[in-house]
Structure formats: C-alpha cells, structure tokens
Amino acid sequence: MKKIRVLIAKLGLDGHDRGAKVVARALRDSGMEVIYTGIRQTPLQIVNTAIQEDIDCLGLSILSGAHLQLFPKIIDLLEKRSKKPLILAGGIIPSEDTPALESMGIRKVFGPGTTTREIIDFIRNELG
C-alpha cells in the first residue's frame, strides 16, 4: 500500500515548532507518513534525510527570517542529488519574498491563516 511520505523540517536556529507539529499531526490524521526531525536542522541534514527517507514532499518551516539564505542551499543540494520532492514552505515569510522563493523551486508558501485542510488537499492534488 502506497503512502505519501512527508518530511517536516525546521530549518535554522528558530525553535518555534507549534505550526510544524500541528501540520505534522494533521498530515498524519489524513493518512500520510510524516517524518519529523525536530528543530535546528541544517540544509545538509534535511537533504540527506530527504534522500534516505525517499520523501515525496518536503515542508520547510522557518520563522527567523533566514529563509532567503537557507532555502537556496537546500534547493541546490537537492538538485545535485537529483531528488525532486514537492517543496512547500511556511512560518514567517514576508509576502514579498514569495516570488523569489517560488522561482527558486518552492512550489508554494503557506502563510498565516492557512488551514491544514488546504495543505493536505494541495499535497494530494500535486502528488496525485
């Protein structure tokens, strides 16, 4: 039986994991397998985990403002390893940064007020 495998990753030094945990739980409740690796993950840790776990979707959570520096590193590493999961992002990401993030490979940035239902539906739609 096939399951959608999602890696929820908290990137950088920020320790606010309320959203990440709520999303992880909601995804689990919708039948997905969620790998959660806790706070303070580096880009390399995230990518290695993504590869070993053969994930379908990567959810990046960051609230410290370091997204423009850290996301490209992840995208770069994934590209080098030929891994192409669906990449989503959430946390505190100013809307003017969204175009830049989407053009570098983040499929969608989910801002505050997003419902878990939206995220679940989005993932299922994208991954078929």
Place this chain on the structure above:
Amino acid sequence: MKIKDKKKHWEDNVLKKVLDKHPERKKDFKNLSKIRIENLYTPADTEGFDYLKDSGFPGDFPFTRGVQPTMYRGRLWTMRQYAGLGDAEESNKRYKYLLNQGQTGLSVAFDLPTQIGYDSGHQLAAGEVGKVGVAIDSLADMELLFNEVPLDKVSTSMTINSPCAILLAMYIAVAEKQDVDISRLAGTTQNDILKEYIARGTYIFPPLPSLRLTTDIIEYTSKYLPRWNPISISGYHIREAGATAVQELAFTLADGLAYVDAVLERNLNPDDFVPRFSFFFAVHNNFFEEVAKFRAARRLWARLMKERFYVQNPKSMMLRFHTQTGGSTLTAQQPDNNIVRVALQAFAAVLGGTQSLHTNSRDEALALPSEDSVKIALRTQQIIAYESGVADTVDPLAGSYYVESLTDQMEKEAMAYIKKIDNLGGMLAAIEKEVIQKEIQNSAYILQQKIENKEETVVGVNRFQDEEAKKSHKLGVDPEIEERQKQRLAELKDTRDNELVEKTLDNIKKTIHNQENLMPAILEAVKAYATIGEICGIMRQELGEYRESVNI
C-alpha cells in the same frame, strides 16, 4: 439560596419562552480553557466567596487586587516595548535616541546564534546573524552596544536564557569599565530555562545543569546586584506555543515553584531572593478570561509561597509581571484589525493589573513592524492610560460576579494541574517526561481544528474575509551584518591575549567540576574577550547538549 431558586424560576419561565423560539448561538458556551460560561452570573455564583480572605486589599495578602496599594493611581504601568536591531552600533544609536526622549527602560533582543551560544561565524549561524536581535559575540560587541549609555542611570531588560550568565557578565564588565558601582545596576534577565524546553526552543544544555546555571545567576545577583531581577518566569511563550490560559497560568507558576526549589537546595532563605522574581505573561482575546487569569495568578502565587515555603516577607508573595499582547493572535489578513485586537488585549492586561506592558504592532504577523505601526502600538497604551479612566481606580472589575467566579475557577484548575505536576515529581520531571509539551501540543491542535471547522472565529481569516492585496512593507535587516561580525571576530582573536583566554576557559571547566558558582569564572573569561561560542563550547563539552525527542 433565594437567588439560585429565583434564577431557576426565571430560566424555566422567562428564559425558556425565548429559547423555544430563538435558541442561543451555541448549545454550550465554553472558553478555550474548557471552562463553561454561564448565561449570566449572579451573587449565587460567588456564594462561598470571602472578600477579605479571597480578595483583600491591593498590596496585601493574597494580592488578588494588585501588588501595590495604589497601583496605577500611584504610577502607571511601564510602557516597555520590546525591540531589536541587528547591529550593536545601530542598537546603540537607538538607545541614545530613546534616552534623549526620556525613556529610561531599555530592552535588548539578541539574535538566535547569540541566544544559542554560537559565534557569528559558526556554520549554524549562517543566515541568522542579526536577524531576530543584536549579534553579540564578545565583550567588544557589548561595549559597542552600550557605548556612552550610563548603566547606572538606565534599567535594561535582556531577553536571554541559556547563555544568560555570559551576557550578564558582559553587562557587568561594561559597567565596571564605566566605573559604575555594579550594586546600582538595575534590570532584568529573562533567565527562564524551563520554558525553553517547553515552548521556546533556545536551550543549549540539558535541564539539570541548566537549572544550576539559573540558580548561580540568582545567587550571584542577590549578593552583588541587589537591584537586578535575575529571572522573568515566562508564560508568554508557553501560551504562544498553544497552551490554554489555564495551562499558561499553571505551567508558569509550576516553573516558579521549581526555581524556588532549586535555590532552596543551596540553603538560601527564599525571602532573600523570591522578592526579585518577576513574571511575564501573554494576553489574548478572551477579555474576561485574561483578567481573571491575572487575578488568579497573584492569589495563587501568594498562597503557594506562603503555604509551601513559609515565606515571611510579603514581597516574596507578590507576583509582579510584564505582559505582552499575544503575537499568535495577529493575522496577516486585514492587518488593521490587529490594532483593535491589541487594544482589547492591552485593556485586559491593564484591568488585570500588569506592572509593564508591550503592545504588538498591527503588521507583525509577517515581519518586523514599521515605525508607523510601532507608534500606533504605543499610542494604544497611552490612550488606555490617559483617556479611558480605567487607571483611576484599583482593580475595577473586582466584584463582578463573572470575574470573581472565573478567577476562582482558574485558580482551582491551575492548582489541579500543579498537583498533577507535583505527583510527577515536579516541573523538571514533568518536562523530562514530556508531559507538559504534550499538553501544549494537544491544546494547539484542538484550537487549530476549532478554527478550521469555524467553531472559533478569526475575523478576516475564516469569517468576514476580503479579497485584498497583501500590503508589503518588509523591514530589511542589513545583509552585511554577518560579514561584519565575522570580520570583527577575526580581528578580536588577533588582538586579544589568547593565552589568557585559554586559561579562563580552563578555569570554567574546573569550576564546573568543582560544582561552584560559575558567574565569577565566566566574568573573568568575558573580560579576557573570550567569545560566547568559546565559553558555550566548553560548557557544551562539560554539561552536554539537550536534544528533544518527538511525541506528537
């Protein structure tokens, strides 16, 4: 008795007629702490209430009505707005500006690498330097931060936890260089490590050694910095992580009990240090629940201090607190709505008797606030203070059947949690068993579900939405800060006495092994210009690093 009967009569006759035609909006009215809210409150709901025993007078046990006899009639709450600028020099300019404007309370926010004990050049610091606050790598940065700021004339609040001893030592070192008598230093360090494991995540070492560090600071300041508030026991972050108001109350006070226990183990008299404990709470949208929470907090703390620790000094029983309006209640959609939210929240904090208050800006859901928004946030407090009249009498909501009933209930529910925590072996044990974290996660999840199924309304988000363009205004952080810090670090290591640094670091190691108070050893290292990363590096080696486990 009579009122209860009359109410029943009223319900069966007058009310029923209306309900049959027009039922109420909900079948059951409960607040988020799961406390049932009655259709109306009458004296019957406060039947067992003993005014003198349960409320009393402000400044008098059990302090339900306030910790000072005059409260805002004597002096308004301090309007202390938390702010952070990425660079020590920029922050220094801001401090001097504020001092010129007559402000005497400074607030320092540190960036994440500093909060987690990493230098700006560390691999994990990449992209984070100067973002959520100022980057401090060594005493040199601290000297820049407070350059020409007379430390004997200001009160400084530093939001720092795990490496608190180091930043405090730096502050002391700067004061010494200014020839200031350090016993005159006034301020607060947050220094609340327990909540880091529960909610905030900037821990470094495991709980037990961290508790020892916290106690070192409390002990040291009680001797050498008598005007310093060594700890700000925080519920804000616990609430923001998803706890209910009752949980915020319970877990914060339980943390407080754990700190008192920790210092007691050093054979210190609680009356010597508890008077300088302060607290920090959030304030959210449910107006009366919040007011009741603050009143219950004061009463419960006073009773706990008296009954558990037999304190004699009334100051040991006074719960003094700072409040911040809840960041998690801000919406990115229709940001102007947040002005109203913050106003109501601030209002509740004032009616709850807070000693100081920070109001959030309307546009903080997605970025650091703009100057205009910050001004509105400050004006909000000023309008409440000067135009609303609520500061003209103490604890105006006392006597409300609803508020007194709710205060009672919250005290009871919080106490039930505290007893459970006692049974688990205390807060430290409860945290290690991850019981607290699980409670908070559950509450967070339940709230999210309620918002998604519209049981809870968030105006502008799940109801009364707009098709509006998101206004952008992002406040940029200077991208050069990281590079500048790295350069400064390199220069520092070239110009300082590296042998001396090694000696001081070694001394820290010895002090840890000898289980002595670490403050003096850290002070020596700081004066030798050892960096935060170096000092925390030794401590990480000796004390270990904490790693969470997941129990979602």
Place this chain on the structure above:
Amino acid sequence: MILSEMNLVEKILQGDPGSTAKLISKIEDEPGTDFEEIRILEAKGTSAYTVGITGSSGVGKSSLIARLIEQYRKNNKKVAVLAIDPSSPFTGGAILGDRIRMQMHSLDEGVFIRSMSTRGHLGGLSQAAANTIKVMAAWGADTVIVETVGVGQDEVEIIKVADTILVVLSPGSGDDIQMMKAGILEVGDIFVINKADRPEAENLKGTLESVNPGRKDEGWQPCVIETIALKGSGIEELYEKIEEHRKYTRKKEDDK
C-alpha cells in the same frame, strides 16, 4: 526493464543512498511482491549482522541507538538503522520521529537511517523489514539496527529475526508487566536498563534478574547492562556485549 533494475542494484551496491532508499520504498509499497532487485541482491550474497532493539516508548531506544552508531563508526563499520513506528489504526498515517535523536549522524555517509511505519500490514511488515535489511546490507551496512516499539505482535515478530536482540527498559516507566505480557522479555539476548541513574534502577535490575528472562539458549546467558544514553555511560560495555553475542552466534553458525 532488466537494465534499469541492474542500474538500481548496481548503485545500491556502490553505496548510493538515493537508490537504496528508492528500493526500500518499492518494498514498502508492495511488501508481498517478490522483487527482481531483491533476488539479484540476495544472489550477490551481501549480508549484514542485525541487532534488534525493542522496548516501550520513552525508555530511550533512539538515544541508545545514536550512541551505538558512534561505536560502530569508531570501529569503521557502516551501520544502517530501520526505525519502525506504529501507524494510526484509524487514519493509516504515522508520525515517524525516532530519527530526531539520531540526526547528528545524518551527515555521516557511513550511516543510513530509514523510518518505517507498520502501515497496517498484517504480517506484511515482517517481510518488508526483512527485505529492507537485505537492501541495507547491499548498501554496505556491516550492522543493521532494527528498532521497534515492543507493543504489538507484529513488532515482536520482526525483532525475532534479529541476530541479537536488545530489550530496553527504564526505571519508573511502569512497563515491566506489559512487556512480560507481550512476550517481549522472552526474546531478549541482552537486557538494557537505560536511565540507570534513576533511583528505581536497582529495583528494576533486581526484578529483571529474578524473572530470569531471555531467549533460551544453552550457550548464552542473557545479561543486564545499565546505561545512561544521554551521558554515554555503559555504552562501550553494551557495544562489547553485542559484539560478544555476535561472535557467539557466528560461531554457532559455523559449527552447524
């Protein structure tokens, strides 16, 4: 078809984690299928030594594994971890969080960690796990550590296939009786009391020794090792004991 299969297999044999992971996914999706790739790998004859680690949640299995990985790596051995967590019987989903405590090893090319859920396979999990171990062996693992929460029959079944089984307990967690019920105590070769600095550790040790649990084997006397995974105490001793049991089982194999 054959060519692409060979490529996957070849890459796995060269230690490519991406290919290893992909094959494991295939196995998970169809646990009952007899994959060509598995047959090819079996034919190559790579094998790994398996250590099963079971115990209730909260006893510290993951922290213990993180420490053991250090030991294997110190001795220049490649190690793989298969961390199995139960899926929700209601939703079929799962939160796999065991690797949090092992994440410091995620940058080590000599370590491969994979989280797996039970997916409600009835009995299929054992096959998925067994095949995954083969793939991990092919990747180059000298040792494969299989971690399960010892509550369900499935999990007990998986653990039984391991060469060495560690049953982990911790004082004050109150799970002793439960474990006895599930039949878990009977499968242990080495019993680990983690968080041994807790006051009730001595009691637990006494209880354990009086029950005299363990896999019945004339040549091996199950023993109790005390550890404090968070501090690293007792780890070397545990590692030595595992290696001792390994030598013993290998000798038994050779003697057959």
